[in-house]
Amino acid sequence: MMKRNIIFEMTSGCNFRCKYCFESHNVGTVKNIDYGTIDNSLIKIISEEKVEYMVTFFGGEPLLCFDKIRYIVEKGKNIARKNNCYIMFNVVTNGSLCTGEVNEFLIKNNIYTFFSFDGNQEIQNKYRILPNRDSYEEILTNIKDNINRQKDVYTKDCGAVRITVTKDLLPKLVDTYLFLRDEIRCPKITFALVSAKPGEEYALNKESLEILEEIYFKLAEIYIAEIKNGKSVNRFFESIVRNIVCGNHKLKFCRCDDDYVAIGADGKVYPCEGFLGYSEFVYGNINEKINFKDKSGIGIENSLENIQCKKCWAKYLCAGSCYHECYMRHGDVNVKDEFMCETYKCAISTGIYIYNRLLNENLIDKFIKISFETIFDDAVPVIDFDNVYFDRGKKILFYSDSDEYCNINLDEVAVDILSLCNKRNTVRDITDRLSDLYNTNKMEMYTDISEFLSDLKRKGIIYLVN
Numbered sequence: 001m002m003k004r005n006i007i008f009e010m011t012s013g014c015n016f017r018c019k020y021c022f023e024s025h026n027v028g029t030v031k032n033i034d035y036g037t038i039d040n041s042l043i044k045i046i047s048e049e050k051v052e053y054m055v056t057f058f059g060g061e062p063l064l065c066f067d068k069i070r071y072i073v074e075k076g077k078n079i080a081r082k083n084n085c086y087i088m089f090n091v092v093t094n095g096s097l098c099t100g101e102v103n104e105f106l107i108k109n110n111i112y113t114f115f116s117f118d119g120n121q122e123i124q125n126k127y128r129i130l131p132n133r134d135s136y137e138e139i140l141t142n143i144k145d146n147i148n149r150q151k152d153v154y155t156k157d158c159g160a161v162r163i164t165v166t167k168d169l170l171p172k173l174v175d176t177y178l179f180l181r182d183e184i185r186c187p188k189i190t191f192a193l194v195s196a197k198p199g200e201e202y203a204l205n206k207e208s209l210e211i212l213e214e215i216y217f218k219l220a221e222i223y224i225a226e227i228k229n230g231k232s233v234n235r236f237f238e239s240i241v242r243n244i245v246c247g248n249h250k251l252k253f254c255r256c257d258d259d260y261v262a263i264g265a266d267g268k269v270y271p272c273e274g275f276l277g278y279s280e281f282v283y284g285n286i287n288e289k290i291n292f293k294d295k296s297g298i299g300i301e302n303s304l305e306n307i308q309c310k311k312c313w314a315k316y317l318c319a320g321s322c323y324h325e326c327y328m329r330h331g332d333v334n335v336k337d338e339f340m341c342e343t344y345k346c347a348i349s350t351g352i353y354i355y356n357r358l359l360n361e362n363l364i365d366k367f368i369k370i371s372f373e374t375i376f377d378d379a380v381p382v383i384d385f386d387n388v389y390f391d392r393g394k395k396i397l398f399y400s401d402s403d404e405y406c407n408i409n410l411d412e413v414a415v416d417i418l419s420l421c422n423k424r425n426t427v428r429d430i431t432d433r434l435s436d437l438y439n440t441n442k443m444e445m446y447t448d449i450s451e452f453l454s455d456l457k458r459k460g461i462i463y464l465v466n
Contacts, residue, residue, distance in 0.1 A: 002051045005255060006041065007262040007273045008033060010062035010069065016094050017129045020164060020194050020202050031265035032065055038072055040286045041263050042079050049084045050384070050463045056090040058262075058273050063097040066105075073109055077466040086379060086464035090114065092162075096130060098142040106159075107149045110376040113159035115143050119176040123169045127202060140184070147185055154377040154428055154446040160188035160235055166202035167194075170211055174218050181233050190235040193343055195325055209342055216350040224357050227367050238371050240351030243317055245364060250319035251302040257323075261292060271298050274324025298323070301334045308336040314348045373454045377428040377446065379464045381421045381453050388461050390418055399461050413438070417449055421462055427453065 013030035014021075046053055055076060057069050073089060080087040089111040098106070098113070106113050118124045121136040128135055143161065150158060161180055165173060173191065180186045196203035204212070219234065226232040243250065252258070257271035264276055267287040275281040281298060284290040303309040303319040312318070320326075321340050323333040330337065358364050375381070383390060389398040395410045397418070410418070413434065420430045427449060435445040456462045 002048070003259060004045070004048070004051055004053045005056065005260045006045055006053060007056045007058050007260070008038070008041070008062075008072065009058050009060070009263065009265045009273070009276050010065040011060040012265050012277070013064060014059055014061040014094070015064065015096060015130065016061065016135070017131060018094075019127045019129065020166065020196055020200070030060075033068060033263070033265040035068070035071065037263065037265075037267045037287055038068060039075070040267070042072070042076055044286065044290070045261065045292075046076060046079045046085065046087060047083060051085045052464065053080065053085065053087040054090060055087060056092065056273070058092055058276075060265075061094055061097070062091055063093050063102060066097065066102060070105065073111070080466045084465055086466055088112075088376065088379075092116065094128065094130075094135075095139040095142045096135065098146055100145065103142070103146045103149050106146065107153055110153075110155050110158055110378055113146060115139070115146075115159065115161045116164065117143060117161050118163055118166075118169060119161065119180045120169060120172055123166065123172075126168075127164070127166060143186070144184060147187065150187070154431060154443065155374060157187035157374065158376075160190050161186045163189070163191040165191050165193045165204070167204050167208060168202070170204065170208055170215060173215050174222070177219060177222070177234075186233060188235045189233050193340075195322075195328065197329065198339075204339075204343070206339060209339075209346065212343060213346050216346060217353075220350050220354050220357075223354060224361075224363075227358060227363050227370060228361075230366065230370065232367075232370050236347075237351060237354055240317070240348060241355050241358070241367065242371055244351060244355045245368065249316040251304060252300065253318070253320045253322060257298050257300055272324070274322065275327075278327075298333055306334055306336070308341070312341070312345075314345050317348045317351070318344045369451070372451050373457075375427055375450045375453050375457070375464070377431065377450075378426050378466075380423060380426050380466065381430075381457075381462045382423045382465055383418060383421050384461060384463050392419060397461065399459060401459065413448075414452060417452060421453075423465065 011030065011032045055072065062069065076087045089109065091106065091111055092114045095115045095117060117139050118128060124136045125134055146159060163176060169176065177189055180189050193204055194202055198205065220237065223232065223234045223237045226234065232238060260272045262270040262273045262276055263286055264270060267285045268282045269284045269286055269290065270276055270281050300323060303315040306320060309315045309320050321336055321344055325340060326335055326337065327333050358367050387400045392415055395415050397408045397410060399406055416434055417430060420433065431442055431446040431449055435442040453462060
């Protein structure tokens with residue numbers, strides 16, 4: 001199933017004053033996205049059949065425009081349903097506005113919530129500044145509320161805490177991770193090294209590399225133990241190891257300027273959210289005539305073209321570094337920063353170490369099961385009969401794969417699942433009916449159904465609609 005990514009800058013304003021915010025260059029009058037820009041974006045972009053769209057609410061602080069987020073979710077689902085495609089949502093938030101009503105809406109609509117929260121009280125209050133009050137306890141309360149509300153839905157782990165690793169947090173990263181995992185019960189935790197020009201008080205430097213290597217090794221041991229115990233929360237290492245297990249050869253660091261499109265609050269269109277506010281990267285306005293297929297691009301070189309990448313041993317797992325990061329540090333999206341490259345290689349080396357441990361200890365299958373792609377319980381799975389023949393009586397399914405026909409022998413439960421993939425039932429509906437039919441635990445049934453459908457989606461046997 002093809003994927004498209006749409007990033008809405010809901011507002012350029014924010015109620016925080018974070019010292020390391022990458023949008024600090026984007027100063028001036030606060031802009032909020034208007035309904036006309038929203039409508040034009042949804043109508044022009046969400047138009048392809050059998051495509052999966054991921055909409056991300058970004059800012060500033062996007063939840064300052066909560067009413068417009070609700071509007072986008074409702075209208076986006078209606079347009080996706082009409083066009084026989086699927087839309088889902090992310091929000092990147094500082095968490096300050098995630099109180100009861102907001103959290104209830106986020107969970108009910110399976111909106112994956114990324115909480116920017118550093119998890120250490122001293123550093124949270126030092127860098128993630130909420131004017132006139134302590135941000136730590138307030139945000140922590142809201143994160144806990146979000147997690148607790150997930151108990152009422154089948155789709156679990158619908159959110160992550162994202163830690164920004166500054167120079168002074170780095171030595172405390174392991175303790176911070178364990179606190180968020182064990183005390184707060186965060187479903188997923190990820191982290192990113194702070195995006196900063198050299199010389200900033202919070203920027204990592206060459207002296208940080210040795211500490212980083214040591215910290216990553218400690219986190220790797222914790223992650224391996226999590227896999228053994230059947231429950232992993234470390235999204236950072238999970239994505240690296242998944243690329244290794246799947247044999248993915250990355251040629252680009254991300255999908256920037258490819259299947260990404262970022263809509264500024266003023267309607268201007270950018271290759272990704274990192275370039276919001278940079279006039280030199282504007283390639284059109286969503287409120288005017290625009291053809292996304294004809295966009296000129298920003299000249300990104302892939303890892304086999306870039307002079308620095310093509311000689312690097314890690315190129316197929318890294319594919320360079322963030323293009324915004326390159327531009328911020330060197331004024332060129334293709335000039336890689338030597339220090340940042342070393343940090344990426346450190347992460348990838350750790351990922352390879354984890355993979356070898358999992359392989360040697362026969363844990364790969366367990367890793368795959370733990371890290372499989374969850375299909376949200378409000379999604380409607382549909383058999384793609386253009387590529388599939390389903391014989392319910394003989395319990396067999398035929399499908400095309402790279403011009404070859406393959407078949408899958410099905411058990412009774414699989415037959416029942418596929419029989420309900422008729423464009424009328426959500427995953428929740430299927431779960432409820434089959435758990436009653438087979439007298440099984442609903443959460444266990446949902447997990448099995450989601451895993452089965454996820455595998456079928458990867459093979460192109462089903463697609464999702466709203």
